[in-house]
Amino acid sequence: MTQHIVRAYDEELGILSAKINQMGGLAEAMLTDAVDSLARYDVSKARSVVERDGQLDLLQNEIEELAVIVIAKRQPMANDLRHIMGAIRIASDIERIGDLMKNIAKRVTVMEDRFVGTRSLAGIQHMAHLVLGQVKAVLDSFAQKSPDLARHVWLHDGEVDQLNNSLFRELLTYMMEDPRSITFSTHLLFIAKNIERAGDHATNIAETVYFIETGQQLSGPRPKGDSSVFAVSAPGK
């Protein structure tokens, strides 16, 4: 991209991108640690995830303030304007991912009974792994200004939805088999849902990146795999 005539303008846009990347790095680490703390039942790690959420909020505020200042000072046009508006949206999506991870970590700190077998945990870890890949890729697409990579992320959210769906059925089965597993299974259900929603935020970011780079909206058919809301569990069926 050609430089602006006013160099300070480039610097301001650079700071905006740097802060987004910083937020992204924090959110990725929170995702990894939140799921890790669940798998290892590591309460102190879970607490550290909860604490880190404040940093994301702070960064999001800084991005919003800087964006407002740049708009007021520079009256940005075209791709610059899309970049700034996009930064605000992406910051908000990453902040939401942080909230979801904080929620997972909070659950870990209050879990007591751990009835469910390791299979569900492995499923959650697999989901988290996929979502982490999505989040990493979409942040790369922002950093590399790559609408193609953003579209790739956008198209590959379906697998996460499918995993969430099968996990849902599996946990339902456990709960029906052994009512003592209900508390823990319910926690896992929420945790899976949170991870799946983090994936949704990654696709939101993908849409934003695509818009920043091309000025056009991503639309058209997209694979959706989540049918858990329709899943029926009739005993004996």
Next chain:
Amino acid sequence: MSLASPMVQEPASVSEPDVAAKVAARSVNVYYGEKHALKDVSVDIPARAVTAFIGPSGCGKSTFLRCINRMNDTIPICRVTGDITIDAKDIYDPRLDVVLLRARVGMVFQKPNPFPKSIYENVAYGPRLHGMARNKTELDEIVVGSLKRASLFEEVKDRLNDQGTGLSGGQQQRLCIARAIAVSPEVILMDEPCSALDPIATAKIEELIDELRTNFTIVIVTHSMQQAARVSQRTAFFHLGSLVEEGSTEQIFTNPKDKRTQDYITGRFG
């Protein structure tokens, strides 16, 4: 489910004019002596809308504006080729009366240039010249009506016989607009009408332009991109004598197609 690639959605262009072109230019070239100032410009200017011409200094936007009322005829070394029509009638037809053309196509300049006459006479001059009023009452109506449409009447109604040059810059510019619309033109050309005005006076002129577009076809040359974005429905970007890109103002300022347009409006090195 198939992994079909997503279809790209074109941004909605709500300001797309639904009326035919008022002014149409085809392959217009302008030479100042040896200098090729305007290169093969073809563009349609829609009726009852504001079209903005933007571009760096010397890009040909003012030159093109001056072709529309044949102001370039006054420059001896200037040569214009190509076709420009208003309502499908060739304005470079040798049989055409240039004075009448300039009554149909009014012009407002960068620096307010009222005649050294009274406010009343500034506005009355054109209608009187063209015999548009049969008596004093009719002339009064035209003058008052024009001043009202130019949003100036309330400020000057008690001093119509004062010198026009005694008004503030913004008032003088609105007086010039009143003078331009007094002869009921169809097209109004504005060459940087606000560059000598403060922000308040600029806002008043912009508000006025927005009102005038319901009755007139307006073409404005401006160095202020923000102004072009605010007042126009269509925008054309000129660079080095060529028309680089023309489109709805929203499209030009949010998602220009040409890299040169993007570099210019975002303030990058071209």
